[in-house]
Amino acid sequence: MQLRGDERGEVLLDALLDGRSAPGLAARAAAGLDVPEQGRYAVVVLQRGAPAGQVMDADGLRFFRRVRAEGELVVVALGDRDPAGLATLMARWCPGPGGIGPVADGLAGLGTARRLAEVALLTCQPNEEGIVRLEERMPAALVVSQPELAARLVADVFGPLLALDPADRALLVRTLDAWLECGGSAGRAAGRLYCHRNTVLNRLRRLEQLTSRSLSRPRELVEMMLALDAFRLSASPP
Template identity: 35%
Template sequence: MVDKEINALATSLLERIDELTKEMAARIRAGSRAYHYDVVPEEDLEDACRIHLGNALQAFTGQMPLDTAAAADIGRRRAAQNVPLPSVMTAYRVGVRYFWEALVDEATTTSLVGNDILVSAASAMWEIQDGITEAMVSGYHDAVAQRLLAGDQERSALVEALLEGRSMDADAVWSAAEVLDVPHKGPFTVVAAEVPRIGRRALPDIAAVLNRRGIRSAWRLRPELQLGIVHLRTPRDLDDLVDVLREQAERRVGVSPSYEDLSRTGDALRFAKVALRGGDAGSAAVTVFDDSPVAVATAGAPDVMARVAAQVLGPVEALPDDERTLLLDTLEAWFDSGGSAEEAAKVLYVHPNTVRTRLRRIAERTGRSLTDPRGITELSLALRAVRQTPRPPTSESTGAD
């Protein structure tokens, strides 16, 4: 809308732009505590007010189209200054209200326009201010998104540096803890989780879920693993962590022993990987290193244990799949039941004598007695090694002829 009378009114106000700028800034500053504008320097605030007033008035006069780029720049600046967006919007409302008051006052004082034209001017003014405000909000959101992305990248790089065990002095470790938003001292633990497929997280939203329980953590996604550094305030936090992992896990997860110094994260990661391998292949087992000595012992030397498993359980492994599975499941249930045939029978839904018969067959085929401590130990280690090793697909499972 370019009307001769409106043009004259806007031109008159442009001649007073320095005065109007200072008054608009003063009104916003008067509410600085409520609007969080105490962090905005005086010159910055006045500059923004001058830009918005000049932009709106020049659009009124038709001298140039509305410049939304300037408003977007100011939005980005307020985001960088950490002024909350609701506070920026409130300040804008104060500014718009003052702008309208200035228009009405100028029109009344100079008699440049009548009431009917002033009503039309109001409609145009709100349209202009909407364009300015939308551009400012867009710029604000862009800056916040860029900052979050940069923050995520920095966090990810620091997590990776700690997990790789890179040499970091005390100041660097302190800075890493600040950026990761975890305490500087432990205890900490490292979590290693197998991903379902490359590029997909094993534990979606795990940081947020743990944070709701008061547990701080930082995570890194690698092609085959999702890795996390978790701060444990109390022993109860470890229990809560394991509960969450068991709820979310789709594949194996390993939890390292606790440690005090972030610079030892690389060592903890090695233990977490061993604990992960301690779980049954293809399962969603959550293995805590300190709670699973047999599992981690076999996982810690996979090549050696593969030979042990072949030597000890080779005769059972050579049986047809159905028979092999039946005997190994029975042996595992017997171990899990503390060596009780009665308890194992309840788990397997069979008679205790059936369990005893199967155990005798295992003893006969392997030559290891289930009453001899050495035989029990060898069978236990061999069974863990077998469970931890993925079995190659059979022609039956692949559908091959």
């Protein structure tokens, strides 16, 4: 009878993850899984084929693992725990890639949490490992949520780069990426790229000329950053 109860709870949990809403659905799932209906929950989406070990309850958290054809879902009952360390905890069992959505205040919010966790997963670059939180990838999440607009943004901002030799294009993109990761410091970017600071500045000036945008103008810098995210996450990364 306990097994049947657990199975009913898992079926109801799947319905909630699919975004279904019906009177009493969340309450029945809570009773079947022995968790609070209005508790705090997170949803982790793991990419299909990502190697995952046995996810077990740990550090005061409860985990419910659901394996599907398109990938794997893990629902985490957080209690009063801070979700910030969840990515590190999940990495014990799976190197990723995976995405974590925002905290759902109650079982009824699992459908939205799952959908946004899938968006977080889409922000992972090809061959990237790790479990990422949506809150850490908001600009990229905006880009991947609108693929048609993202493609137009790449064409509009990086259009001239697409006509370059692939190696030349990749060099400029890596330089921009390094400069942004280093907080706009050409000296630190040069250290990361193993070149001279003036080399970084010359590449950035060339990038500005090709895109007709200035990295010193905030609005144009935002366009460049979003276009870079869209370009890296496209089917043909540099």
